[in-house]
Amino acid sequence: MSFSDAMAAQPKKIIIDTDPGIDDAMAIFVALQSPEVEVIGLTTIYGNVYTTLATTNALHLLEVAGRTDIPVAEGSHVSITNNKKLRIADFVHGKDGLGNQNFPPPKGKPIEQSAAKFLIEQAKLYPGKVTVVALGPLTNIALAIQRDPAFSKNIGQIVLLGGAFLVNGNVNPASEANIFGDPDAADIVFTSGADVVAVGINVTHQVVFTDADREKLSRSDGKFAQYLCKILDVYFSYHHDAYNIKGVYLHDPATILAAADPSLMTYTEGVVRVQTSGITKGLTILYNKQKRFGEVTEWTDKPTVKVAVTADAPTLVKLVMERLMDS
Numbered sequence: 001m002s003f004s005d006a007m008a009a010q011p012k013k014i015i016i017d018t019d020p021g022i023d024d025a026m027a028i029f030v031a032l033q034s035p036e037v038e039v040i041g042l043t044t045i046y047g048n049v050y051t052t053l054a055t056t057n058a059l060h061l062l063e064v065a066g067r068t069d070i071p072v073a074e075g076s077h078v079s080i081t082n083n084k085k086l087r088i089a090d091f092v093h094g095k096d097g098l099g100n101q102n103f104p105p106p107k108g109k110p111i112e113q114s115a116a117k118f119l120i121e122q123a124k125l126y127p128g129k130v131t132v133v134a135l136g137p138l139t140n141i142a143l144a145i146q147r148d149p150a151f152s153k154n155i156g157q158i159v160l161l162g163g164a165f166l167v168n169g170n171v172n173p174a175s176e177a178n179i180f181g182d183p184d185a186a187d188i189v190f191t192s193g194a195d196v197v198a199v200g201i202n203v204t205h206q207v208v209f210t211d212a213d214r215e216k217l218s219r220s221d222g223k224f225a226q227y228l229c230k231i232l233d234v235y236f237s238y239h240h241d242a243y244n245i246k247g248v249y250l251h252d253p254a255t256i257l258a259a260a261d262p263s264l265m266t267y268t269e270g271v272v273r274v275q276t277s278g279i280t281k282g283l284t285i286l287y288n289k290q291k292r293f294g295e296v297t298e299w300t301d302k303p304t305v306k307v308a309v310t311a312d313a314p315t316l317v318k319l320v321m322e323r324l325m326d327s
């Protein structure tokens, strides 16, 4: 579907599962500015920050956007295997997750429902019509799958930022951060039979927002552009130190736009399993179905998912810029 077709059609209902996070903040704002989607809720998860702070930040970002009509449901504080020793990437996003700006606390509160319950209920309410865009570890989505056997069928699509397909990870050479955060949950999601689209860092590392883009953003008087320019420093310094690049990767905004318009990326299809322990914990292995193995493997008879292989990076960056400046 082209962008204009998408705009003419009913906007897609999306729930953003998020751990804000600087690129999450960007992604949420881009989603709110995207006519192809209607954000019907945010659910929160640990990853870039702990879940409690993710909830605070989600409420704060909606207040900045003037969209307190959108409910926030708080997610799990522990992994699906009840692991409490979480890896929190505050070194990427700042202690507060939003570039160490010490914003005042939000006035709003999360809804009573947990994230998993909210996901289950919304999917049941609009069967086949809700897309979950998962920008953090997949605990909430896996809990929804475990708690409601109909969830995988009811949910329209799960577009997730996660995995490093045939490239090094960003936690260690094996593993990407969101999958590493809860590999057991990721394996549940990948093998659930739901319509899953995985956008890995093999693709998002092509989508670079440069120093020049940031400069342009800072000259815009768009509300979201102005806000983001305040918080981007930490994210830029981290990328400069860790990757030696003059720019940042747009992991989360690229994933939101892929959910809004799938034609911005190309995909392959296969079975994905996740390594859940050992030195390759969090490794995502795609079976491309080219070989019919003689023996039964852990990939045999599992449902397939789509995995992004290329991205139209110039258009993705352009759309992010336009939507943030036009706010």
Ligand SMILES: O=c1[nH]cnc2c1ncn2[C@@H]1O[C@H](CO)[C@@H](O)[C@H]1O
Binding pocket: 021, 022, 023, 024, 048, 089, 092, 135, 161, 170, 171, 176, 177, 178, 201, 242, 251, 252
């Ligand atoms: O080096 C890193 N370590 C941990 N998390 C990271 C790193 N770089 C980015 N992210 C965060 O994890 C997701 C992509 O894997 C993104 O949401 C990003 O904010």
